[in-house]
Amino acid sequence: MTIYNFAAGPATLPDSVLEEAQRDLVSFPGVGTSLMEMSHRSKTVQDMIQSAEDDIRSLAGIPDDYHIMFLQGGASLQFSMAPMNLLTPGGHADHIVSGSFAKLALQDAQKVGDVRVAGSTEDQDFVRVPYQDELNLDPLSDYVHFTGNNTIIGTEWPTEPDTGDVPLVADLSSNIFSKPIDITRYGLVYAGAQKNLGAAGVTMVLIRDDLLARSAESLPSMLNYATLAKSHSAHNTPPVFSIYILGLVVKWIAAQGGLEQMSRQNEDKAQVLYEALDASEFYRGHALPEHRSRMNVTFRLPNPELEAQFTADATTEGLVELKGHRSVGGIRASIYNAFPKDGVSALVSFMKEFERTHG
Numbered sequence: 421m422t423i424y425n426f427a428a429g430p431a432t433l434p435d436s437v438l439e440e441a442q443r444d445l446v447s448f449p450g451v452g453t454s455l456m457e458m459s460h461r462s463k464t465v466q467d468m469i470q471s472a473e474d475d476i477r478s479l480a481g482i483p484d485d486y487h488i489m490f491l492q493g494g495a496s497l498q499f500s501m502a503p504m505n506l507l508t509p510g511g512h513a514d515h516i517v518s519g520s521f522a523k524l525a526l527q528d529a530q531k532v533g534d535v536r537v538a539g540s541t542e543d544q545d546f547v548r549v550p551y552q553d554e555l556n557l558d559p560l561s562d563y564v565h566f567t568g569n570n571t572i573i574g575t576e577w578p579t580e581p582d583t584g585d586v587p588l589v590a591d592l593s594s595n596i597f598s599k600p601i602d603i604t605r606y607g608l609v610y611a612g613a614q615k616n617l618g619a620a621g622v623t624m625v626l627i628r629d630d631l632l633a634r635s636a637e638s639l640p641s642m643l644n645y646a647t648l649a650k651s652h653s654a655h656n657t658p659p660v661f662s663i664y665i666l667g668l669v670v671k672w673i674a675a676q677g678g679l680e681q682m683s684r685q686n687e688d689k690a691q692v693l694y695e696a697l698d699a700s701e702f703y704r705g706h707a708l709p710e711h712r713s714r715m716n717v718t719f720r721l722p723n724p725e726l727e728a729q730f731t732a733d734a735t736t737e738g739l740v741e742l743k744g745h746r747s748v749g750g751i752r753a754s755i756y757n758a759f760p761k762d763g764v765s766a767l768v769s770f771m772k773e774f775e776r777t778h779g
């Protein structure tokens with residue numbers, strides 16, 4: 421039986437990436453030992469990291485005035501690292517709160533410095549993201565932080581908020597490289613790898629060079645963007661294997677046709693699922709249609725008992741990890757870049773049959 425994994429992260433990886441990693445795991449081509457046994461100062465590992473970086477640059481059109489870093493501590497460490505590095509003395513930042521991770525980012529940032537809420541949809545249970553005209557952005561703030569896709573609730577920004585000349589800092593953990601990105605609109609982007617980029621253990625950070633000047637000398641080196649950028653992702657031992665998998669995933673995206681093609685496929689997959697939701701009275705989508713996520717599709721059934729039955733029955737059909745996040749309940753189908761269209765079709769068929777027998 422084919423298993424379709426709807427997990428929100430760590431999530432489905434392309435089969436070809438897993439197979440290539442498996443083939444080369446014991447003996448890396450041209451070297452004879454495993455990548456995991458090699459010094460991060462070796463030419464093989466340095467070349468591997470460099471080529472991951474080059475491939476990201478060409479895939480997403482990242483110009484030379486942005487550094488690409490592979491860091492540890494997950495996306496969650498960036499919640500505090502961003503303010504540690506980017507807040508200027510006496511300065512403050514604006515955060516836009518559109519979901520659970522956005523809230524966590526705010527809470528950690530507020531432990532670091534003067535961080536304000538410039539917009540929030542929490543009073544509407546985060547069923548949409550804030551509209552531009554609801555944002556109360558201070559043109560004097562050091563930066564504005566937002567969360568591109570709200571993984572738990574299932575909403576996504578159709579486009580970045582407009583922050584004028586204030587640098588935009590974005591947590592794109594759950595929609596990075598699911599569509600083209602105009603990086604020049606961002607000062608800093610971070611994304612944990614385990615949703616759209618590969619395996620857990622590495623966080624990709626893209627930072628515009630001029631922002632590196634803000635990192636204070638007094639910061640511990642492992643928390644200092646400028647230090648980490650200078651050392652080219654090898655200030656200490658980097659997570660070599662996770663960077664390697666990330667590199668394979670980036671190559672896989674390019675081979676699929678790049679970010680435009682990813683966007684078309686993701687749009688297509690999400691549409692199939694949302695059409696099924698819209699056509700039914702039995703299933704109710706969680707997010708408002710205009711801000712629905714193409715990555716995490718969340719919905720409810722008439723009651724929690726039916727939801728439990730739904731996930732249990734789906735599991736026996738090979739449709740696994742459909743249970744919604746504990747904070748929201750219901751069902752969540754995460755359908756990132758590597759999730760196959762056939763899996764979406766299988767879920768839609770299952771939903772129709774479940775509704776017929778339980779509706």
Ligand SMILES: *Cc1c(COP(=O)(O)O)cnc(C)c1O
Nearest residue numbers: 494495496521571591593594612
């Ligand atoms: C998963 C996720 C995180 C947390 O990532 P970690 O790498 O586990 O720290 C943060 N933000 C968003 C939007 C996420 O989806």
